[in-house]
Amino acid sequence: MKSSLSAVSAICLGLFALIGTASEAAAAAKCMKGDRKPPFTIGWADIYSVPTWMKETQGTIEKEVDELKKQGLVSKLVVTDARGDANTQIQQIQSMIDSNVDAIILIAGSSSAPGRVIADACAKGIAVINFDSLVDTDQVTAKINTDSEQWGASAAKFLIDAIGGKGKILVLNGPAGISVSDDRRKGAEPVLKANPNVTILAETNTAYNVAPAQEAVTNLLFAHPEIDGILSLGGALSAGAVLAFDKQGRKQVPITGENARQFLELWKAKSLKSWATMQPNWLGAFATYAAVQALTGKDVPAFVKIPLPIIDNSNIDQYLAKAKDFPADGYIYSPYDQKLFDELLAQK
């Protein structure tokens, strides 16, 4: 009797243990095998380190790594720079796999190209956190981004309201063939379609830089004497457009944009009617944090959607008050802390 009781309890214990491990397995993040121990080596596969947005983003990653080093969770940050070439980025990610880093965080140079090498990393139990420019494959631990289509749709809504539902507009896009630029434009399309009184005079495709956007808009200004608004789908593009209007002595019109410091300062200086959102630079810090969370056995959702903050005439002063802490050609991002990261990871 006694022995059978103990047998039953042993079975019960065993069952509990089984349920325990099963739920633990379900809770572990994707790609994780639970065989990696802290302190971890983090690989940051940067696609292009030169743009200011990237430098600021790398700054938040380094700050986060310093924080995690203090906690004994991270030992080393390895950084590569593919100089804009998706092929080089693949080669560098392969090197990271070869050197057996514990986590790879990346901004993809192409939404399709790194798919196979990333799947390789995932299969080897490396935590792969992809943010900003996303890959198509789902063989990653987590993807972190704002919603680019929502970005485009909200911008289009603001602009159409601002010009009273009718008028002639320019559309400024990022480079052709790039997913982010394509998605923002795609999001704007249904809103533009629903307002037949809004005419698109012309569209541009330029790099996300002030100078090429300014040049492209200047050319369009000669061709179009009447422009009622500008749907700009990037912060530096907006600054370029405002400068083009200014240099040609044209009256400023409602314009959308991003948290680029130069654009926000022009907005204030020229008393524009504007709207902006942001791609927070702390996505880099958050990706680093999420990687370590996954490596330490915590669950990390497959997709973390970051809400798009809105900057308009009511709160632009809050952003400009912090301007001097950011580079002149940089982006004024919202503050972040571990509490925010935990909340973002907890959302379903």
Add this chain to the structure above:
Amino acid sequence: MSAAGSAPRLYWPAQRQRNRGVKGLLTVVAAFLALYAYLFPGLISVSGVAKFSQSWLPLVLVSMAQAILMLAGGVSLAIGAMVSLGAVIAATTMAGPLGVAGGAALVMVAGLVTGAACGIVVVRLGLPAIVVTLAASFIVGGAALLILPRPGGAIPAWLSDSLAGETPVAALLVILAVVLWKLYLATPLGLSLYAAGENSVAAYRAGVPVDSARIAAYAVSGLLSTCAGLFVAAQTGSGDPVIGEAFTLNSIAAAVLGGVGFLGGRGAMRGAVAGSLLLSVMINVMYFLGFPPVAHYIAQGLIIVGAVALPEFTARRSSP
């Protein structure tokens, strides 16, 4: 009998002559490969060779594509766009009704026809190659964006796995490309290549088919570029309309690093191949040395200058 006897006697001195220009580069490349194998012992394994040759293969092909034009006295700024074109054609056709064979045939035809078209414009109309191929880069790049407006498409998984899996197929393809190049040089068009590039007027007077040789060089260059695109598509499992951009400059860098001159008829293909190997292995060595990215830029520049300058130094030492 005597003719057959004299051919090998001429062959090896000619090979030594060609090796002389690239000796310094080959030394540097060998040193870097050794360093890479020391830093990453996993390189010396089947999958290590497989993975490295996969990274290297597209660069070899585009470097050969650029070198053949430079040997013929031309140059191409459309290499990158041609790679993109090859990649998007492969990614949009191979998973469809045309199948892998049909898609591959289409990629090759597109490369040959586009390359030959550039060649005909350059050679028959006597326009500068740099201008024609710059224009071609816009046209071909635009066509790639029309075929596949954003990254996507698909390559059958078995093709990706066989070309860019754990087996060193890519290394065999490098060898195949070099063998095919040797065979090409033995054809009348290949034989005329150096002559047409070095002194086209003298070659023409000597009865060399200068125009055909140069147009053929453009066609072969186009073929190599789109095939590089096909491999990139297989390696990545998909197509990307702007994936090739960086190859234009890298192909020129590899060829120049390999001692292929801009003025035509100077240098050898082995130089371009070695140059591309150095550019590729350098990326991995820098990573394993743990240099920060900014140091990569500087170190790469120094290594390239060093590899080009080394033969100059040794040449001066040996002939005071």
